[in-house]
Amino acid sequence: MLPAFFFTVAPQGIMIFGNGGAMASSQAxxxxxxxxxxxxxxxxxxxxxxxxxxxxxxxxxxxxxAIAMVVGCLISGSFFxxxxxxxxxxxxxxxxx
Numbered sequence: 001m002l003p004a005f006f007f008t009v010a011p012q013g014i015m016i017f018g019n020g021g022a023m024a025s026s027q028a029x030x031x032x033x034x035x036x037x038x039x040x041x042x043x044x045x046x047x048x049x050x051x052x053x054x055x056x057x058x059x060x061x062x063x064x065x066a067i068a069m070v071v072g073c074l075i076s077g078s079f080f081x082x083x084x085x086x087x088x089x090x091x092x093x094x095x096x097x
Contacts, residue, residue, distance in 0.1 A: 046072065 021039060028035025050068045057064045 024039050025032065025035050028038075050072065054064045054068050
């Protein structure tokens with residue numbers, strides 16, 4: 001069980017969160033401190049909402065955690081689309097040089 005953890009869950013903390021934070025911070029270069037603060041606020045706010053909701057069921061059910069993960073993915077995807085990152089025509093990083 002422990003080796004499966006290192007190959008499935010650990011890479012999220014090592015690669016996804018670090019690179020995602022760096023990419024988000026690069027969008028606010030002029031206001032790096034404010035961008036970093038907003039990024040931290042978003043993480044803290046989502047954790048403060050999700051943790052109590054998941055803990056309501058106690059330790060006998062994993063359904064609340066699964067629901068929280070799905071809802072988090074849906075919210076993240078909706079913000080991704082609302083920010084206009086879904087189309088490559090508007091994204092200068094993917095446009096041909």
